[in-house]
Amino acid sequence: EGLTWDWESFPDYLNALAKRRYTMDIGAHIPHAALRAFVMGDAGGDHTAVPSQGEIDRMEALTFEALEAGALGFSTSRTYVHRSRDGANIGTLSASAAELLGITAALKRAGKGVVQLISDAYLTADDDFAQAELELIRQVARTTGRKLSFTVQQTDDAPDRWRHIFGEIEAMTAEGLDVRAQVAPRPIGVILTFASTTNPFFITPTYRDCARDASTEQRLVRLADPAVKAKILAEHAHIHPPGMAAVIVQGFNRMFRMSDPVDYEPVESASLAAEAARAGREPADYAYDVLLEEGGHRLIYMPLINYARGNLDDVFGMMSGAHTLYGLSDGGAHCGTICDGSFPTTTIGLWSKGSKSGLKTPLEALVHGYTQRNAAHVGWNDRGVVKPGYLADLNVISLDELQLSPPKIVQDLPAGGTRLLQTARGYRWTVKSGAVTFEGGQWTGETPGQLLRGAQG
Template sequence: MDLIIKGGEIVDGTGAPKFRGDVGVKDGKIVAVGKVEGTAKCTVDAEGAVVTPGFVDIHTHYDGQVSWDAMLAPSSINGVTSTAMGNCGVGFAPARADKHDFLIRLLEGVEDIPGTALHEGLTWDWESFPDYLDAISRRAYAIDIGAHVPHAPLRTYVMGDRGGDHTATPTADEIERMRQLTYEALQAGALGFSTTRTMFHRTKDGQNVGTLTASEDELLGITRALDQAGRGVIQLISDAYLTNDDEFAARELSLIRSLAAQTGRKLSFTVQQNDDAPDRWRQIFQEIVGMRAAGLDVSAQVAPRPIGAILSFSTSMTPYIACPTYIKLSATLRGESLVAELNKPEVKAQILSEHARVVNLTGNAGAITKGYMRMFRMNDPVDYEPSAESSLQAEADRLGRNVDDYVYDTFLEDDGQRLIYLPFNNYSYGNLDDVYGMMTGPHALYGISDGGAHCGFICDASFPTTTIGLWSKGSKSGYQIPLEALVHGYTQRNARHVGWHDRGAIKVGQLADLNVIDLGKLSLSPPEIVRDLPAGGTRLLQTAKGYRQTIKSGVVTFEDGKWTGETPGKLVRGEQFA
């Protein structure tokens, strides 16, 4: 054999009880499971470790990064061996040459990917979506990649400038053209169709994405392509989960039902907990149960921890985003130069004076600027279930310090690189109890990691590590999920959802995508601020401890968290069968 993994606790991805055994690999496939005899070119000692399938992340945004990066971190360094990108209706294909700048501003705004990096790194050796897939297929990666057809570039490709205006209605001919292009993309190997309907997605210029209020006629017209092709899934994000408007939520859920009913295809959409409607997710889950009872394959994509911003003077988000002095300084200075200015007493006094006048900011903006009870230091290992007693507000109270002054000084620690964690979704009641409810829902998919996106203030591509490491041991409230169920959620269940039946389980005939994990050591360090994007762009990169080996198609790609330089990964076109 090419590879034998010996003596591990095998959690095979199907949800079945774990068992002790070996795994034999030949020509990139699993050829034996159990007691494996014989010799191999490489033997991995898995004694004391858990052996799982490689994780399948169905919600990422590597659409630009695939142009310049073969490693595709941070997903790849968190046990992921297959990933789907092009989510939330944004991406870079199809793309006419005169719309390159528009699409860059779109992704810069929606997904916080530096425009300078995209201008430098994107190769643009494509126009149509099939061209884009061909461009990816000419490259090799550490992991496998599939891609959805994103609605926003599709709309702009067909409608021109009108496509970027959510109040513009496409003609019947334009809807038909979008359907045709989607069908062609599915035939070329697209995984499905994605769209966004959230007000939080805006371009770099602050404009709503053109798909925000796309009509039912437009969406049903485009997605007829999936029914025609007999393949593909639908992925979307809607504001249904964050609204306290019952009628709006009902309209959005009705649209989701219509899309699933017309196409007969699988559909998943984002569900989180928002402070404005902290129990809306329960109602949505009940609606999904009803859709399932009607024969519709609808699922909620959920997260294993709070969705949180990472605040710092070295990232793109701080409490001082509304202060003119800070805005001016951060626009022209970086790193040590910026911190040196921020350390000056007169600059500090001016910014705090401006900050004191910031009022009437609500929602996430209010939390970012003055939500001190929800701001926590990121220590090693990171605590993703922090208590109010460890907040910056509580620290300042214990020290008898003015909280505004104390928070500013805290941000200056570590030469301005002190990272502060601000959970703003999935943490309305200060614990993970509701996250447990979402993760154990009967029709939940583990997703929303956004790998490749939110480079400057969110770092959630480590979701698989949190899923396995935290929930197999239990939350602070005592909720625990069996390891077998967690692994199934991030492997076979996700793989089957997007039509990849050749991976996600440790079974003979499946791809040899595997993780060897020291479960007792599995943890996450705080993200690091690294400058490794094209044009010197910065991003947050979070490494994990506890992964002994990650194996892609029988090739060891990571050893103790370090990339071996191997690139057995490739483009995955559409459905795959064992």
């Protein structure tokens, strides 16, 4: 309900964005999933459907049109984690080399743009599958001749896959390809609560019945009923979903109360499983009661990805790689489950001071990673350094005070939609193109930002 729907083509979409003003500059990739659906119709949403050569040619032409209109590049998703509202895999999951190379030929033809993607190469224990995905990435970078970045994270099933991927990236760069790993500065954290989207009991039939066609407060009242609790716990004992969902539903040793400031490197002895053991209670029963705290608004932090060994040592290894970009904020996606738009604050506040293992990175290197290095990758060469002739985009930070408060649940989206909103302490001023946009963390009303079309400077 928040969309204006005054656009159809990608150039139209950019024109709609350009009518607005922002507190920062923004850019957009042309997304493969929407492109596929536009050209192929309903079949485009089915990842087993193979486009004809004519459809591939049409997608290439539309990508070229988008680049000419100002798209930063082309993005695609090859992960089973990304699904439609009804749980189906999205259409781009298993796109063939012919499809990907056919579409991205537009970047070579245009002589501009970057490729950005996510692949399941990082999460699989299957060496052959991982190698096939990495070879496809190599082919795309080689045939387009353009810069490419892709997500690299750590999962419990393949905790050292990232090292293998980094080795392959080294080989690609030695070949002359500009390929980067997009990495995160902390775990990808799921926020579990009865007051929002996800919690350990959210796939039980009784919980779903409580949530169906009910307001948040109505749901919380029902969940506090001892009889409802007993039914949900009985159902939960028999639910064993596959993959990452299993961790969300049963991983009580990875669930932690959110503190203020938030601890993004929690130890297992502080988990709900450990608390339950000390209280002599079953973890699920104990966790249910914890989630009822604060009137049902208690937040539980679960480091789902990038925390296979219970610390941030491997995250530091990824961040320290020679060919990396900082990213993966999910600042707008999964907004009732994940609140990781605060990644830059963690990067500056945690890694400049050091992790619990004593690992740290110079402040200047961290700032560079979020400013000039990322900007240069997408062709924005007019920013990211304090120098005459460059944009006056600055943050004035009290580093000793830099901390993150726990997220809050707010219902300020169109039609009353729920999201998690997190604030930070320690930012004195934020300046965009010379205008103060935030002071003491509060918006000043200034909107000097705009849509940027393609490369700058």
